[in-house]
Amino acid sequence: MNYQLLEKELKKRLDSPYVWGRKQADHFDKQTNFIYKTFLFKELLEKIESNFCDSLKYNELKNYTLNRWFNFWSANAVETIFCEDINVTAHKNSKDKYTDFYISTIPFDHKTTIFPKGFAKSVPYAIEHKRELIGWLYNNQSSQKRQHFKNRLFLIVLDYNNPKDNWKLKAEILWLQKIVSTYLSTFDTQKLESFSFHNQIVKSDIIWAIK
Numbered sequence: 213m214n215y216q217l218l219e220k221e222l223k224k225r226l227d228s229p230y231v232w233g234r235k236q237a238d239h240f241d242k243q244t245n246f247i248y249k250t251f252l253f254k255e256l257l258e259k260i261e262s263n264f265c266d267s268l269k270y271n272e273l274k275n276y277t278l279n280r281w282f283n284f285w286s287a288n289a290v291e292t293i294f295c296e297d298i299n300v301t302a303h304k305n306s307k308d309k310y311t312d313f314y315i316s317t318i319p320f321d322h323k324t325t326i327f328p329k330g331f332a333k334s335v336p337y338a339i340e341h342k343r344e345l346i347g348w349l350y351n352n353q354s355s356q357k358r359q360h361f362k363n364r365l366f367l368i369v370l371d372y373n374n375p376k377d378n379w380k381l382k383a384e385i386l387w388l389q390k391i392v393s394t395y396l397s398t399f400d401t402q403k404l405e406s407f408s409f410h411n412q413i414v415k416s417d418i419i420w421a422i423k
């Protein structure tokens with residue numbers, strides 16, 4: 213993957229407000245699944261116009277598409293960065309929603325996310341109480357097909373001085389590459405948090421990406 217080119221494309225989206233207007237939902241996903249095969253931002257805008265120009269929900273669908281595209285390609289890059297590490301093995305089934313890759317034979321899904329406002333506690337507190345934050349993330353993030361209680365690594369991006377711009381850090385692919393590489397170089401299974409969800413043991417951790 214050409215990380216420099218992808219970062220350039222992702223940053224073209226930063227000029228438009230990051231507005232969902234609604235929670236993510238399966239039926240909206242079906243209408244915007246063309247994001248998976250649309251790499252260039254210009255092409256994305258063209259498809260938005262051709263697909264939704266006559267829709268009464270044009271603005272809602274446009275914002276939804278822009279956000280899904282941005283989040284998907286950023287996450288795709290992060291997953292690729294993980295899989296380039298010598299101790300990481302990509303999952304053979306790329307469509308498996310529970311596993312992106314294996315680290316030391318442990319299967320993981322990964323999720324890049326902004327620091328959640330709903331946690332309602334400070335960042336220093338969250339860093340010191342990692343387990344509490346992970347539990348909150350499992351129980352409060354994602355719904356419908358996205359929600360699961362399997363092993364997951366949370367990559368949390370945070371612009372400390374401009375929290376409203378947290379989401380923009382997902383475009384900083386080369387910076388995120390260094391953070392992930394550093395995490396993997398010191399990866400220790402003993403440092404993972406263990407939870408019991410629905411009668412199964414789940415392993416998880418947080419990787420902080422703070423500017």
